[in-house]
Amino acid sequence: MNAELRTGTTFPAITDVRLTPILIADPPLLNLSGVHQPYTPRLIVEVEIEGGIVGVGETYGDTVYFERAAALAPELVGRSIGAVNSIGGIGRGASTLLDAQPAASGLRGALTTDKVRLSVLSAFEVAALDALGRYLGVPVHTLLGGKVRDRVEYSGYLFYKWAEHPVDDAPADDWGAALDPAGVVQLARKFFEYGGFRSFKLKGGVMPPDEEIAAIKALAAEFPGMPLRLDPNGGWSLPTALHVAQELTGVVEYLEDPAVTVADMAEVHRRTGIPLATNMIVTALDEVKPAFDQDAVQIVLSDHHYWGGLFATRDLAAVCRAYGRGLSMHSNTHLGISLAAMTHVAATVPDLEYACDSHYPWQSEDVVTERITFTEGAVTVPDAPGLGVTLDRDAVARLHERWNAMPHLHDRDDIAAMRRADPGYQDPGIPKY
Numbered sequence: 001m002n003a004e005l006r007t008g009t010t011f012p013a014i015t016d017v018r019l020t021p022i023l024i025a026d027p028p029l030l031n032l033s034g035v036h037q038p039y040t041p042r043l044i045v046e047v048e049i050e051g052g053i054v055g056v057g058e059t060y061g062d063t064v065y066f067e068r069a070a071a072l073a074p075e076l077v078g079r080s081i082g083a084v085n086s087i088g089g090i091g092r093g094a095s096t097l098l099d100a101q102p103a104a105s106g107l108r109g110a111l112t113t114d115k116v117r118l119s120v121l122s123a124f125e126v127a128a129l130d131a132l133g134r135y136l137g138v139p140v141h142t143l144l145g146g147k148v149r150d151r152v153e154y155s156g157y158l159f160y161k162w163a164e165h166p167v168d169d170a171p172a173d174d175w176g177a178a179l180d181p182a183g184v185v186q187l188a189r190k191f192f193e194y195g196g197f198r199s200f201k202l203k204g205g206v207m208p209p210d211e212e213i214a215a216i217k218a219l220a221a222e223f224p225g226m227p228l229r230l231d232p233n234g235g236w237s238l239p240t241a242l243h244v245a246q247e248l249t250g251v252v253e254y255l256e257d258p259a260v261t262v263a264d265m266a267e268v269h270r271r272t273g274i275p276l277a278t279n280m281i282v283t284a285l286d287e288v289k290p291a292f293d294q295d296a297v298q299i300v301l302s303d304h305h306y307w308g309g310l311f312a313t314r315d316l317a318a319v320c321r322a323y324g325r326g327l328s329m330h331s332n333t334h335l336g337i338s339l340a341a342m343t344h345v346a347a348t349v350p351d352l353e354y355a356c357d358s359h360y361p362w363q364s365e366d367v368v369t370e371r372i373t374f375t376e377g378a379v380t381v382p383d384a385p386g387l388g389v390t391l392d393r394d395a396v397a398r399l400h401e402r403w404n405a406m407p408h409l410h411d412r413d414d415i416a417a418m419r420r421a422d423p424g425y426q427d428p429g430i431p432k433y
C-alpha cells in the first residue's frame with residue numbers, strides 16, 4: 001500500500017472473512033455447574049483486506065456463535081477497513097432470549113440473540129483493527145486512542161480441579177489436583193511461580209461455602225496483603241451470600257456474583273458493605289441501569305466478546321466512570337488473540353483499578369506463534385503493528401481437525417462433562433448452596 005492511501009480517506013476494503021472453529025485442550029476445572037470438557041470450542045476469525053493483509057480475531061466457538069458468524073461474515077466483505085465502527089451495526093435487530101441456553105453460557109448471565117451477535121461482531125472488530133493496525137503500521141491501542149500504561153495486570157485465576165480428566169485420551173496438565181484449602185494454596189504457589197501474580201481469584205460455587213471461605217483464608221495467610229476474590233457464579237442463596245460476605249469482609253477485595261439476582265446482590269452490599277463485582281447481572285447495556293440504581297454492583301467485569309468489541313469496552317468504561325463504578329475484565333477460556341485484544345483495550349482505559357481476569361495460564365495450546373507471558377502478574381502491552389501476535393496456521397489447522405473429529409464437544413457443556421465421570425450427576429441449579 002502506498003503512502004497516499006495511508007494519509008488519505010480511502011482505505012482498503014475487506015475482501016474475505018475466514019472462520020475456523022477449533023477445539024482446544026482444557027484442564028478439568030470445576031465450577032458451579034460441573035467440570036470443563038477436555039476440549040473447548042473457540043472460533044478463529046481472519047479478515048483479509050485489499051493488498052493481502054490479514055487481521056485476526058477470536059470468540060466463543062459453540063455452535064450458536066459459529067452459525068451466527070457464518071451468517072454475518074458476508075456482510076463484512078466490501079466494507080472499508082477505515083470504517084471499523086460500521087461493523088457494530090451488522091445484523092442489529094430485536095433481541096430475544098435464546099430458546100435453548102447452551103449449558104455453560106449461564107455462567108455469564110442470560111444468553112440473548114444480541115449477545116451472540118455482539119460476541120461475533122467483537123471478533124470481526126478485533127480482526128479488522130488488527131488488519132488496520134498492520135496496514136497503518138500502528139498497534140491496536142493507538143487506534144483506540146493510545147495506551148495510558150505499558151503493562152496490564154492480571155489476577156491469578158485459581159480453580160478447584162481434578163488432577164486429570166476422568167475419560168480416556170484426554171489432555172494432561174501439570175497443575176495437579178486442588179480440592180481443599182491446602183490444594184488451593186499449593187496451586188496458588190504454582191501460579192505465582194508461573195506468572196508472579198499480585199492478586200488471586202478463586203472460582204467458587206464448587207465446595208460447600210465454609211470450605212471456600214477456609215480456602216480464601218488460607219490464601220490470605222499464605223499471601224498476606226494480596227488482593228483476593230471469590231466467584232461462585234451466582235450459586236448462593238441470599239443467607240449463604242450474606243454469611244460468606246460477613247466472613248470475608250476485609251479479607252477479599254471483592255466478592256464476584258455471590259447471588260444471582262439484582263435484588264439479592266443489592267441486599268448483600270447494603271447489609272455488609274462488601275464490594276461486589278459481576279459478569280452475570282450486568283452483561284449488556286440494558287442491564288446497567290437497574291443494577292446501578294439499586295447499588296447491586298460496584299465493579300463491572302467487562303468481556304469484550306459479549307460487550308461487542310474494544311470500542312464498546314471503552315464505552316462501558318465511560319459509563320462506569322460516570323456512575324462511580326469500577327471496571328475490570330471477565331474471562332472465559334481463551335487463547336492469545338483474545339489476551340492480546342484484552343491487553344490492548346485495557347491499556348487504554350484510564351481508571352482500571354483492578355487486575356483483569358484471564359484463563360490463559362490454563363491453556364497449554366495456542367494459535368499464536370509465540371505464547372504471551374505474564375511477568376510480575378502483568379502482560380507488557382504490545383507495540384508492534386496490529387495486535388502484535390502472529391497466527392500459527394498449522395496450529396489452527398490441527399485444532400480444526402480435532403473439531404471435525406469430535407462433534408460431541410462442539411458445545412461446551414460442563415454438566416455433560418461431569419456426567420461422564422458420574423453418570424447420575426444432576427445439574428445442581430441455583431441456588432446450589
Ligand code: GKR
Binds near residue numbers: 203
Ligand atoms: O470457566 O468455569 C469457568 C468459569 O466459571 C467461566 O465460565 C465464567 O464465565 O470465569 C467466568 C466467570 O468469572 O464467571
Ligand code: MG
Binds near residue numbers: 256257280
Ligand atoms: Mg465471574
